[in-house]
Amino acid sequence: MDGLRQRFERLLEQRNLVTEALEVLEVKTSVDKRYLAAGAATLLSLYLLFGYGASLLCNLIGFVYPAYASIKAIESPSKEDDTVWLTYWVVYSLFGLAEFFTDLLLSWFPFYYAGKCAFLLFCMIPGPWNGAHMLYHRVIRPLFLKHHEAMDSVVRDLSGRALDVAAGITRDAKVSVTQLQKDK
Numbered sequence: 001m002d003g004l005r006q007r008f009e010r011l012l013e014q015r016n017l018v019t020e021a022l023e024v025l026e027v028k029t030s031v032d033k034r035y036l037a038a039g040a041a042t043l044l045s046l047y048l049l050f051g052y053g054a055s056l057l058c059n060l061i062g063f064v065y066p067a068y069a070s071i072k073a074i075e076s077p078s079k080e081d082d083t084v085w086l087t088y089w090v091v092y093s094l095f096g097l098a099e100f101f102t103d104l105l106l107s108w109f110p111f112y113y114a115g116k117c118a119f120l121l122f123c124m125i126p127g128p129w130n131g132a133h134m135l136y137h138r139v140i141r142p143l144f145l146k147h148h149e150a151m152d153s154v155v156r157d158l159s160g161r162a163l164d165v166a167a168g169i170t171r172d173a174k175v176s177v178t179q180l181q182k183d184k
Contacts, residue, residue, distance in 0.1 A: 012037060045114070054113035062092065062120035069124075084130070090140060091123050091132040 012019055012033060022033040029036070048054050066088055073081035099106070099116075106112050122131035144151075 048114040048117050049111055058113045058117040061117055066092070066124060087136045088123055088132040091135050094140065
């Protein structure tokens with residue numbers, strides 16, 4: 001428990017938008033920023049469990065901070081943070097694809113959005129327990145390495161067909177425009 005408390009304290013010592021807002025609130029309300037942060041986390045958790053629009057809140061949590069961190073990673077000179085966030089987005093996209101097909105069923109389960117949010121936060125955790133890193137290296141990468149040649153073949157075939165269809169539509173449009181101009 002002390003390890004969790006120390007991590008929480010270190011998190012509150014970092015300089016970012018959230019900690020600055022907590023400091024302003026601390027000055028205005030005379031309430032310690034640790035209690036303000038714990039209260040906000042509790043309210044957020046309760047809203048995810050019982051609130052209307054939990055889906056939107058969960059998707060914002062899973063998208064807004066990672067998008068911000070990805071932009072910062074792109075702008076940093078280090079390649080390591082780019083890999084961390086690319087891995088997150090691969091896991092996020094596959095999770096989103098799976099959720100597309102199961103959401104109607106799963107959204108009826110109690111506390112689904114709280115579980116989804118916990119999963120997305122697990123995928124964002126920095127360090128060795130990063131869920132996205134673990135899922136990528138234990139599940140996604142082995143499947144990709146096993147099937148990537150077949151997938152490349154399907155993608156090449158589909159892109160070739162898409163180009164053929166686009167060329168056909170362009171050709172037909174030119175013929176139609178030419179015919180309309182002749183009729184005038």
